[in-house]
Amino acid sequence: MxxxxxxxxxxxxxxxxxxxxxxxxxxxxxxxxxxxxxxxxxxxxxxxxxxxxxxxxxxxxxxxxxxxxxxxxxxxxxxxxxxxxxxxxxxxxxxxxxxxxxxxxxxxxxxxxxxxxxxxxxxxxxxxxxxxxxxxxxxxxxxxxxxxxxxxxxxxxxxxxxxxxxxxxxxxxxxxxxxxxxxxxxxxxxxxxxxxxxxxxxxxxxxxxxxxxxxxxxxxxxxxxxxxxxxxxxxxxxxxxxxxxxxxxxxxxxxxxxxxxxxxxxGVLVAKTKPVVGEHAFVHESGIHIAALIKDPQTYEYYPPEMVGAKQKLMLGKHTGRKGLEHILTTLGYTCSNEQTDEILEKIKAAAEAKQSITAEYLSEIIAETRSSAS
Structure with missing residues (x-):
């Protein structure tokens, strides 16, 4: 152009x-x-x-x-x-x-x-x-x-x-x-x-x-x-x-x-979905999207968040897939078996469908609960 x-x-x-x-x-x-x-x-x-x-x-x-x-x-x-x-x-x-x-x-x-x-x-x-x-x-x-x-x-x-x-x-x-x-x-x-x-x-x-x-x-x-x-x-x-x-x-x-x-x-709050600077501008939840983003961010980000002083964030919710969860668990320093990962994913989806926010603290609780029941 x-x-x-x-x-x-x-x-x-x-x-x-x-x-x-x-x-x-x-x-x-x-x-x-x-x-x-x-x-x-x-x-x-x-x-x-x-x-x-x-x-x-x-x-x-x-x-x-x-x-x-x-x-x-x-x-x-x-x-x-x-x-x-x-x-x-x-x-x-x-x-x-x-x-x-x-x-x-x-x-x-x-x-x-x-x-x-x-x-x-x-x-x-x-x-x-x-x-x-x-x-x-x-x-x-x-x-x-x-x-x-x-x-x-x-x-x-x-x-x-x-x-x-x-x-x-x-x-x-x-x-x-x-x-x-x-x-x-x-x-x-x-x-x-x-x-x-x-x-x-x-x-x-x-x-x-x-x-x-x-x-x-x-x-x-x-x-x-x-x-x-x-x-x-x-x-x-x-x-x-x-x-x-x-x-x-x-x-x-x-x-x-x-x-x-x-x-x-x-005092005018920015909409979460506001382009470029909204809280959700570089947040991804979909399992299909996260799986691709892990390989190449350009698959679902037209421009890098760092260009505008922001950061990419992967979220957990009802649309989260196994690949995305594995990546997040690894990033947070957790090592889980395949069975534990599947159980954690089921709990995340159930919580999200009940409109429960999957915060870092809540995720830690789910992981601890899953590991405890497995031992």
Missing amino acids: KSFPIEICDVTLRDGEQTPGVSFTCKEKQDIAQSLSDIGIEIIEAGFPSVSTEEKKTIKAIVEMELPSRICCLARCVQSDIDAALDCGVDLVSIFFATSDLHIRVKYHKTREQMLDTALSMLDYAVDHGLSVRFSAEDASRTDIGFLKQMYREGAERGAAYSSFADTIGCMTPIMMYDVVREIKKDLKNPLCVHCHNDLGFASANTFTASQAGAFQLHTTVNGIGERCGNASLEEVLVALRMHNKTDRYDLTELTKLSKLVEQYS
Whole structure:
């Protein structure tokens, strides 16, 4: 597969914090920013300074860390928001306004032309004051494509460093995303950014697909947190880029640790079946699978768990086979006869079917009981 140039803008500290009930302290945001920078993330969106005085102080504190990553913040098409971004000393400001007819009518009570004029005047103001600007269309996925192209064209002519496309309500599919990015890229004069929400479960897929269609800046959050159903997951997007786009400049071995950090600070638990960082991502119970894994992990692991800072784990349950049990017993240092192994396996299956968790302690009890009865 052909490799496409990309960069990541992680928005955990801004859109991720818009997850219901989530609020990061300044120290927590600094810890997350440091970890993102250590992984090699190019741009960190630190927050929305107009939200509160404390938010503005936190963004300043992250800027003052002088990380290798560029620091970004969000701004409405309002001069006070641009002034706040300037005061924070960020490298990039994302100026956004809703571009769909629905949003323009309901939220602004203006025409398309009036909204675009206001947005362009704020773009001029930011550029004139030395800011790099991402000119962002909110609800772009439901915006007339002609108006979207006009916005991006005029924005680029006025000095916007990036044009940004937001699937704000997560309504797109990967095929739709590929087609719209290809269409926009035909006439675009600056790099395109994509910001995807997960309302249909396609945020990560849409983000990766957009990169293959020519989008340059990809927006993510750690663990996919964010408003409603969340955003594109940083770990899923980075692994897809490593495996399918030959992108190898990010330190993926830190992903599991970062995931746990954000889980702790946000209070949003990661699903056990979450790709890449979920508790079960590299756990195997099926006897057929374990028998093959013992010979070659690639049989049932597309990428090695060590690549993302995790470990393979073989579990015991109703689907466990004899080969898997023998391997686990040997790994734990037990030597059992064939008859004892068969008896242990029967007890494990019976316990699992009764919804008993096969913990290490419970396994030790089964082994001791089996050996005792045999002697």
